[in-house]
Amino acid sequence: SYQPITLFITRYNYGLMDFKISPVMNAEEILDKAFGRASKKTKEAKDRVDRKKKTASVKLNTVAHIIEDTIGRYEDEFPTLDILPEFYYEIIDIIIGIDDLKRSLGAINWAKRRAKRTLMEAAREVVSKEEEDEIEKVMNQAYARTDSFLKQVNENLEFLKDARKKLNSLPDIRPEHPTVAVAGYPNVGKSELVSQISSGKPKIDVYPFTTQEVGIGHFFLGYRKCQLLDTPGMLDRPKEERNEIEMQAVKALESLADLIIFLFDPTETCGYPMEKQEELCREIKDELSEIKFIEVENKLDLDRTDSDRFKISALEGENLDELTEMIKSALSEKYPMDNIKEEDLKYIKDPEKAPEEPFTDFEDLDY
DSSP states (O other), rough: OOOOOOOOEEETTTOOOOOOOOOOOOHHHHHHHHEEEEETTOOOSSSSHHHHHHHHHHHHHHHHHHHHHHHHHHHEEEOOOGGSOHHHHHHHHTTTTTTHHHHHHHHHHHHHHHHHHHHHHHHHHTTTTTSSSHHHHHHHHHHHHHHHHHHHHHHHHHHHHHHHHHHHOOOOOTSSEEEEEEOOOTTEEEEOOOOSSSSSOOEEEEEETOSSSEEEEEEEEETTTEEEETTTTTTSSGEEEEHHHHHHHHHHTTOOEEEEEEEETOTTSSOHHHHHHHHHHHHHHHHHHTEEEEEEEEOTTTTTSSSSSSEEEEETBHHHHHHHHHHHHHHHHTTTTSSSGGGGGGHOOOOGGOOOOEOOOOTTTOO
């Protein structure tokens, strides 16, 4: 009887870019691994020439399979660029270079295919030889060509080795979660605000394109997990003071953020007069005009102005409940709760605990 294919899907975890890439070896290391394993292979046969043929064949096949498996693993584990969320696509382009990554992955694929074809052809050819020196010659020629193929792409392997380190250093930011970015000059209280609003202790990470630490906090919109980002090196200085990489990072942030809280320090103890703070706010509003803004004055415990901006003290926790409700109200227009099924609510707070359930309903699948 007909048995439907069973697919396994983990719910609500599609946006996590948890790059688990194996350490990348250079050409010399891959060759040493392949030839070393092959050197231990032998085959028994009554006839000496027949034994030589079988041993040469198994050695050649071993080298081919190790090279194919090693390089194939790198190809499988590096992200599929065409389906990356826009935020991660932009970030990877900044820290690695999308074109360079595609080029290097293409190069190692070429070397893998050429090496495999050469070695497999040689494995078949040695079987037809009747002299030991002819068998040795075929095997050595195949090894030499394989050595050449891999060394031609050694620069690409070194590039991928460095790219892996950078990908593994990316902060755990999930593009599918509602996202609030906190902007404003240094020392206005951004990290304190992120810490106070977050439901737990914010995670501190370093972006690969800045030496400054980034606070990533979380809170909940009903049952929906939201993320709150401090933005050092991006939204804390005028455009003319940013370097090219920071400019690109702002562009990436534009695809991620649903709301920006611009934090003012009316006491000016941050080191920046209100006039400059207001100029920065206007500039960022113009630059990110598609994103909602909430202007907030901090350090209410030290000074209160007569402006219409909402006022808080992040340090003392004053008016933070009201600010949190303002944030949730702004986000709820884009992320309503009424489209979430009752049976899925328990998984939204902790998507990692969502079970891997068999999925056999093909009615809504596109082919």
